[in-house]
Amino acid sequence: xxxxxxxxxxxxxxxxxxxxxxxxxxxxxxxxxxxxxxxxxxxxxxxxxxxxxxxxxxxxxxxxxxxxxxxxxxxxxxxxxxxxxxxxxxxxxxxxxxxxxxxxxxxxxxxxxxxxxxxxxxxxxxxxxxxxxxxxxxxxxxxxxxxxxxxxxxxxxxxxxxxxxxxxxxxxxxxxxxxxxxxxxxxxxxxxxxxxxxxxxxxxxxxxxxxxxxxxxxxxxxxxxxxxxxxxxxxxxxxxxxxxxxxxxxxxxxxxxxxxxxxxxxxxxxxxxxxxxxxxxxxxxxxxxxxxxxxxxxxxxxxxxxxxxxxxxxxxxxxxxxxxxxxxxxxxxxxxxxxxxxxxxxxxxxxxxxxxxxxxxxxxxxxxxxxxxxxxxxxxxxxxxxxxxxxxxxxxxxxxxxxxxxxxxxxxxxxxxxxxxxxxxxxxxxxxxxxxxxxxxxxxxxxxxxxxxxxxxxxxxxxxxxxxxxxxxxxxxxxxxxxxxxxxxxxxxxxxxxxxxxxxxxxxxxxxxxxxxxxxxxxxxxxxxxxxxxxxxxxxxxxxxxxxxxxxxxxxxxxxxxxxxxxxxxxxxxxxxxxxxxxxxxxxxxxxxxxxxx
Amino acid sequence: xxxxxxxxxxxxxxxxxxxxxxxxxxxxxxxxxxxxxxxxxxxxxxxxxxxxxxxxxxxxxxxxxxxxxxxxxxxxxxxxxxx
Numbered sequence: 001x002x003x004x005x006x007x008x009x010x011x012x013x014x015x016x017x018x019x020x021x022x023x024x025x026x027x028x029x030x031x032x033x034x035x036x037x038x039x040x041x042x043x044x045x046x047x048x049x050x051x052x053x054x055x056x057x058x059x060x061x062x063x064x065x066x067x068x069x070x071x072x073x074x075x076x077x078x079x080x081x082x083x084x085x086x087x088x089x090x091x092x093x094x095x096x097x098x099x100x101x102x103x104x105x106x107x108x109x110x111x112x113x114x115x116x117x118x119x120x121x122x123x124x125x126x127x128x129x130x131x132x133x134x135x136x137x138x139x140x141x142x143x144x145x146x147x148x149x150x151x152x153x154x155x156x157x158x159x160x161x162x163x164x165x166x167x168x169x170x171x172x173x174x175x176x177x178x179x180x181x182x183x184x185x186x187x188x189x190x191x192x193x194x195x196x197x198x199x200x201x202x203x204x205x206x207x208x209x210x211x212x213x214x215x216x217x218x219x220x221x222x223x224x225x226x227x228x229x230x231x232x233x234x235x236x237x238x239x240x241x242x243x244x245x246x247x248x249x250x251x252x253x254x255x256x257x258x259x260x261x262x263x264x265x266x267x268x269x270x271x272x273x274x275x276x277x278x279x280x281x282x283x284x285x286x287x288x289x290x291x292x293x294x295x296x297x298x299x300x301x302x303x304x305x306x307x308x309x310x311x312x313x314x315x316x317x318x319x320x321x322x323x324x325x326x327x328x329x330x331x332x333x334x335x336x337x338x339x340x341x342x343x344x345x346x347x348x349x350x351x352x353x354x355x356x357x358x359x360x361x362x363x364x365x366x367x368x369x370x371x372x373x374x375x376x377x378x379x380x381x382x383x384x385x386x387x388x389x390x391x392x393x394x395x396x397x398x399x400x401x402x403x404x405x406x407x408x409x410x411x412x413x414x415x416x417x418x419x420x421x422x423x424x425x426x427x428x429x430x431x432x433x434x435x436x437x438x439x440x441x442x443x444x445x446x447x448x449x450x451x452x453x454x455x456x457x458x459x460x461x462x463x464x465x466x467x468x469x470x471x472x473x474x475x476x477x478x479x480x481x482x483x484x485x486x487x488x489x490x491x492x493x494x495x496x497x498x499x500x501x502x503x504x505x506x507x508x509x510x511x512x513x514x515x516x517x518x519x520x521x522x523x524x525x526x527x528x529x530x531x532x533x534x535x536x537x538x539x540x541x542x543x544x545x546x547x548x549x550x551x552x553x554x555x556x557x558x559x560x561x562x563x564x565x566x567x568x569x570x571x572x573x574x575x576x577x578x579x580x581x582x583x584x585x586x587x588x589x590x591x592x593x594x595x596x597x598x
Numbered sequence: 599x600x601x602x603x604x605x606x607x608x609x610x611x612x613x614x615x616x617x618x619x620x621x622x623x624x625x626x627x628x629x630x631x632x633x634x635x636x637x638x639x640x641x642x643x644x645x646x647x648x649x650x651x652x653x654x655x656x657x658x659x660x661x662x663x664x665x666x667x668x669x670x671x672x673x674x675x676x677x678x679x680x681x
Binding site: 138139140141142143144146148149151175176178183186187188189192213214215216217220223224226227228229231232263264265266267268270290292353356359361362363364365366369371372416418419420421 | 610611612613614618619620621622623625626629630631632633634638640641642643644646647648649650651653654657658660661662664665668669674676
């Protein structure tokens with residue numbers, strides 16, 4: 001189904017999560033003729049993350065809190081086919097760390113006569129719902145996360161076979177991360193595995209990391225913590241997944257340990273900050289590679305996983321590539337977890353001195369460390385990472401990853417604080433500002449977009465952006481790389497050279513990622529607008545203190561001069577060709593015009 | 599294990615000196631090996647630490663009732679008091 005250009009059925013387009021389309025109707029030669037074909041407002045503000053799905057001529061749209069879902073018929077997108085507007089406890093808003101975002105929907109195609117096709121949606125208040133894809137009616141609804149203990153949901157659900165995987169959020173409130181698989185037909189819990197704690201709860205068996213025992217094996221979910229700190233240890237996974245059906249392994253990253261004050265949690269804090277490969281049926285870990293936090297507490301996160309098959313050093317390898325918050329892009333053998341490459345996302349990374357490839361570890365730079373009773377300065381990357389929730393892309397013909405990168409550094413000072421369930425548990429004060437290649441006097445130059453080869457470890461091209469490239473990219477066979485920017489542009493660059501070929505000014509900044517589909521022979525490209533997320537918290541919640549919003553307010557103080565809030569979808573095609581340009585009378589209430597004879 | 603003894607000479611915690619495979623943490627100079635009893639003791643309240651685990655157990659029990667009822671009746675009822 002994912003191979004059919006008429007569909008866009010899951011986050012990242014297909015199980016490789018490479019967000020690469022084989023369509024070339026829109027290409028480097030004609031992209032200058034790309035125009036809006038139609039648009040849709042969700043009726044909500046706040047950050048609009050993720051991207052819509054298209055299945056069998058119907059588009060499914062997710063929104064920010066309260067996580068409305070809309071279905072539009074592509075033959076006449078002006079008429080809303082159905083809408084689902086959940087009633088959620090408004091208290092959920094108060095425990096969301098980083099705006100009221102949601103990263104998208106999932107789709108399950110029915111394989112029996114009993115269960116309808118389903119659209120799966122996660123809600124900020126912790127519910128997971130399955131909706132009848134035809135009617136929008138609730139088919140089932142379970143409780144996955146409890147806002148009373150600070151646990152929310154922003155991650156998109158992910159369908160593998162007859163299960164839906166659901167992640168977790170709330171590490172900023174000390175939530176111990178877990179991932180759950182539900183049977184889509186019955187809503188029964190199939191498995192639930194944690195990021196910290198006893199081996200059986202983490203999903204560690206006898207063959208875990210057998211190819212790389214130096215990564216650690218049994219008992220470390222407890223042994224790398226002091227006392228019971230693992231119970232509030234973080235490791236939530238709110239990012240993206242990928243899946244290899246031939247290995248039956250699901251790939252994702254567990255998030256940060258908590259609190260941010262690292263003096264309060266001695267130890268390696270396993271298995272947070274880990275690239276995980278779990279068996280889809282049992283949830284057990286085949287392998288896990290902890291990415292290592294820096295001495296400054298910059299912590300790896302649940303960022304995108306992209307699968308590729310490439311030849312490196314003469315060997316044909318099945319790979320997973322992962323651009324992390326900590327400034328390193330990792331490439332591992334996805335069969336057994338061997339570390340194949342680890343490169344800096346930018347040469348201004350200073351929290352590591354270098355990557356020692358022989359044992360496979362990045363070496364920490366103590367000079368840029370953080371600790372109690374000390375203010376660390378000029379630390380790169382910042383806590384927002386050199387890469388965050390952006391869903392990037394990979395072009396298998398060019399062998400290039402197109403990365404949406406942040407260029408933000410910081411000062412960081414931790415403080416002691418107690419843990420109270422349901423309250424924020426951060427324990428650090430941050431100031432963030434542009435990295436060395438940006439304009440620190442004017443707080444601009446906070447982002448980059450780059451084309452990276454995991455074979456050479458080199459960047460074929462790089463370009464600075466005014467603000468962090470927060471949403472992600474899409475690559476196409478037309479030789480184009482598309483991405484939205486926080487200052488409200490939707491851009492297309494030449495995939496080979498990085499040359500800017502086209503852009504469009506959207507109503508608001510973009511923090512989702514682009515998608516494409518074909519309908520009635522025409523290629524369309526869709527993108528959400530609606531600024532927000534962590535970089536938008538100052539603008540969204542009208543904050544002034546530069547250290548507010550976990551330090552993001554100061555870094556993005558100038559964002560308001562380029563954009564305001566919004567919320568909706570733009571759909572582009574060549575010359576703006578679409579249902580209404582083809583037939584202006586489509587969806588008219590009446591075509592009969594009466595006159596009074598004058 | 600090559601990993602355990604990879605880098606020599608670094609005086610401060612750089613992540614390369616491992617007690618065991620996968621366990622390479624060291625205190626930074628002047629900071630304690632254990633925070634319990636030190637001035638950085640988080641003094642966690644065990645009752646607070648137990649809240650997440652209890653909440654998940656209760657949600658799992660309610661969900662199990664809902665899906666069992668769904669399998670039996672073919673209708674989803676969210677409110678467990680009505681099952």
